[in-house]
Amino acid sequence: MDIRLIIKTTGFIFLLVLGVPANLTVLMSFLLPGISGNKLTTIDIILTKLSFVHFVIVLSRATPPFLVTILQQKLFNDSLCKFLVFVHRVFRAMSICITAVLSCYQGILLLPHSSRWVTLKQKISQNISLIILLLWIINSVFDIPGVLIYTCSDVNSSIPKYTINLEYCFVVFPNKFAYIANGTAYTLRDFLFVGLMASANGYIITILYRHKKQVQGIRNSGQKQGNSAETRAAKAVIILVSVYIILFGIDNIMWIYSMTVSNVATAVPDVRAFLFVFYAAVSPIIIIGSNKKIQLTLKHAFRKIREN
Secondary structure, X not given: OOHHHHHHHHHHHHHHHXXXXXXXXXXXHHXXXXXXXXXXXXHHHHHHHHHHHHHHXXXXXXXXXXXXXXXOOOOOOHHHHHHHHHHHHHHHHHHHHHHHHHHHHHHHHOOOOOHHHHHHHHHHHHOHXXXXXXXXXXXXXXXXXXXXXXEEOOOOOOOOOOEEEOOOOEEEOOOHHHHHHHHHHHHHHHHHHXXXXXXXXXXXXXXXXXXXXXXXXXXXXXXHHHHHHHHHHHHHXXXXXXXXXXXXXXXXXXXXXXXXXXXXXXXXXXXXXXXXXXXXXXXXXXXXXXXXXXXXXXXXXXXXXXXX
């Protein structure tokens, strides 16, 4: 096994070991209290859906290359390849969309407490699941044609020029126009939602800065506790969005590079896949570290384990 495959295998093992239990922890921390009757807030619902998406991303994106690298043989037929690529694309898009929804909703929570904004907050809170469902439908419809037409499990003796080589599956475009058009469509969609989350992030940072200025000198402990909880939640969103924007920027630089050269280095798809799965694996760590509800749930669970 050459050095590239060793690094690749090690990297995906790391992502699986980190991302699967971390996302499951977030899911169970919200779902178990929800099942027992405790009401989930809108933020809790968004984080639950985001963690589910990231759990599937880590499993579906990190496991196939790891298995193929270890076993050194073809594992998937055309149908399975189409399914895997469809899952990759739809769940990747939903990760972007739900992160954008999270940042926008957090920004909306920080809007002034006037009757107009309170009504908006209530309507969004009541329809958040419907909003995310519509995003699922839109992204699924958007991704179906390209997956069905261009994805296959194997190619002839030589890999065609305009091909996305996943090593366990291939996305083969008939010509340069189809290759660039497909990439441009996905990039424009991604930039739309990244632009939304970046704008919301900037607004949150501005509000937090103003809030910090306003509360300087206040010594009321009750008010400080409430502000601390609100600030902690907003800061967690800022970190999540900032990490995503950095990784998104690196990913798109590599994608633009791949569209400008005829033969893309094999390492480029590997690095792009690692970067995105890295976000899906790291985001639950950020959520756990900033969410008091999850921390209390974990402490309660550990206490029960020790007592038993």
